[in-house]
Amino acid sequence: MKDTIVTTKKRILLTGASGTVGFETLKHLMKNPNYEITVFDVKTRKSVKKLAPFRNRVEIVYGDICSASEMEKASQNKDVAIHLAAIIPPFADVNPELAYKVNVQGTANLIHALEEKSPQCYLLFSSSISVYGDRINNPEISVNDPLKPSPGDQYGETKVLCEQAIVKSNLSWSIFRLAAIMGNHKISKLMFHMPLDTPMExxxxxxxxxxFANAIAFQDQLENRIFNLGGGEDCVISYRSFLVKMFDAFGLGKANFPEKAFAEKNFHCGILFDGDQLEEIIRFRRQNLADYFEMVHQQVNPFQKKITILFRNFIKRWLLSKSEPYQAYRNGNEEEMEHFFNKNEKKVIEPVYQ
Structure with a gap:
């Protein structure tokens, strides 16, 4: 008589599954038949529609991460928790109170719930490169570098507080500080906050x-450690070059804004000098810059691109009107100019759109 092999299923909790990274994480988790997945997300029209195809395959719990009791219900008997729920920029800057409530207090609720209901749970947390602050003058970033979010970066500050709470918890954990995650980004005033010469990975x-999905199988090598997560040397580009390629893809022509449309300091991003450490353990990289820009071109609607080409000068004037550095420069706002620029200048260069 042959021995019967009993495979114990891992019970996974995933927060923020309707977000850009969360949705991709969920799709990867679904490939493993030995995972019992519970999704915890805020109930919106978008999240319900996005998660609907999975409702017969995963447990979907809609709730408020700011509610300790709701987190406790979702956190019972879990082996792994992947915590991706967060308020991100630019909304985190618009509503810093909500960002603190969701990001910091929500994370505290999750930690407490897991400690009470799943004390052996392994917590994976998505932090951000923003915790390192302005690195334009020293762009090579290592995980042991000081955490100094740029002034006014509410999102970066919340991530530092979340990290501190996780490290002090009684759980096993890993923290991944994410590079610039490109996907489904909408144009906003935040595009002008990054200096053009910023090297970005x-x-x-x-x-x-x-x-995040791969990391589960490597808990013994990852737990109680912090890693930088990026695409590697094949995913490094200057922000100036990135804008040129994106504007071309969308039919906006040249990214020919005046230099003072963009800040010169007090943002974040850089090159993850030690980013290969995580790749060597979990082997997650499959795509590079060429793949990314190919995806962008495929996602652009040809008809919409024709319309954009027709109105691109108007669109770029409208975008420029959203630039906070440019408005500060034109209005001579000394306090804001000090925040955005290395030195104050009075000359204003108007854009010439082609």
Missing amino acids: ICTPEDTGRA
């Missing part, structure tokens, strides 16, 4: 989701 949502 990106990672695609698909690779990032794969990283």
Whole structure:
């Protein structure tokens, strides 16, 4: 008589599954038949529609992460928790109180719930490269570098507080500080906050989701450690070059804004000098910059691109009107100019759109 092999299923809790990285993580988790997955997300029209295809395959719990009692219900008997729920920029800057409530207090609720209901749970947390602050003058970033979010970066500050709470918890944990995760980004005033000469390392949502899913199998090598997560040397580009390629893909022509449209300091991003450490353990990278820009071109609607080409000068004037650095420069606002620029200048260069 042959021995019967009993496979114990891992019970996974995933927060923020309707977000860009969360959705990719969920898709990767679904590939493993030995995972029993519970999704915890805020109930919106978007989240219900996005998660609907999975409702017969995973347990979907809609609730408020700011509610301790609701988190306790979702956190019972879990082996792994992947915590991706957060208020991100630019909304985190618009509503810093909500960002603190969701990001910091919500994380505290999750930690407490897991400690009470699943004390052996392994917590995977998505932090951000923003915790390192302005690195334009020293762009090579290592995980042991000081955490100094740029002034006014509410999101970066909440991530530092979350990390501190996790490290002090009684749980096993790993923290991944994410590079610039490019996918489903909408144009906003935040695009003008990054200095044009910033070296940036990106990672695609698909690779990032794969990283969180893969990490579960390597808990013994990852637990109680912090890693930088990026796409590697094939995913490094200057912000100036990135904008040129994106504007071309969308039909906006040249990214020919005046230099003072963009801040010169007090943002974040850089090159993850030690990012290969995580890749060597969990092998999550599959895509590079060429893959990313190919995806962008495929996602652009040809008809919409024609319309954009027709109105691109108007669109760029409208975008420029959203630039906070440019408005500060034109209005001579000394306090804001000090925040955005290395030195104050009075000359204003108007854009010439082609």
